[in-house]
Amino acid sequence: MALANRMSRVPVTIDPDACIADKGCTVCVDVCPLDVLVIADDKSTAYMKYDECWYCLPCETDCPKDAVKVEIPYLLR
Ligand code: SF4
Numbered sequence: 001m002a003l004a005n006r007m008s009r010v011p012v013t014i015d016p017d018a019c020i021a022d023k024g025c026t027v028c029v030d031v032c033p034l035d036v037l038v039i040a041d042d043k044s045t046a047y048m049k050y051d052e053c054w055y056c057l058p059c060e061t062d063c064p065k066d067a068v069k070v071e072i073p074y075l076l077r
């Protein structure tokens with residue numbers, strides 16, 4: 001059985017069509033204090049590798065392509 005290498009349901013999602021990781025952008029990875037975002041091995045996009053998040057939002061606000069969406073849980077809003 002093949003294992004998926006991307007989480008399907010995480011609080012931080014990245015639009016792979018908007019992401020410019022293939023052009024060398026690593027802003028969201030660099031600003032995350034928990035190091036839970038990574039660039040895919042093929043450099044096509046960033047994605048959330050570890051489902052831990054402080055909902056501090058610099059990944060979303062600093063992304064130059066507005067590709068990051070942080071889904072803040074209802075009870076934390
Ligand atoms: S900051 Fe935005 S464009 Fe840059 S790697 Fe992260 S998601 Fe992609």
Ligand code: SF4
Pocket residue numbers: 012031032033034035036037052053054055056057058059060070
């Ligand atoms: S909201 Fe904060 S902790 Fe969560 S992925 Fe973005 S930068 Fe990292």
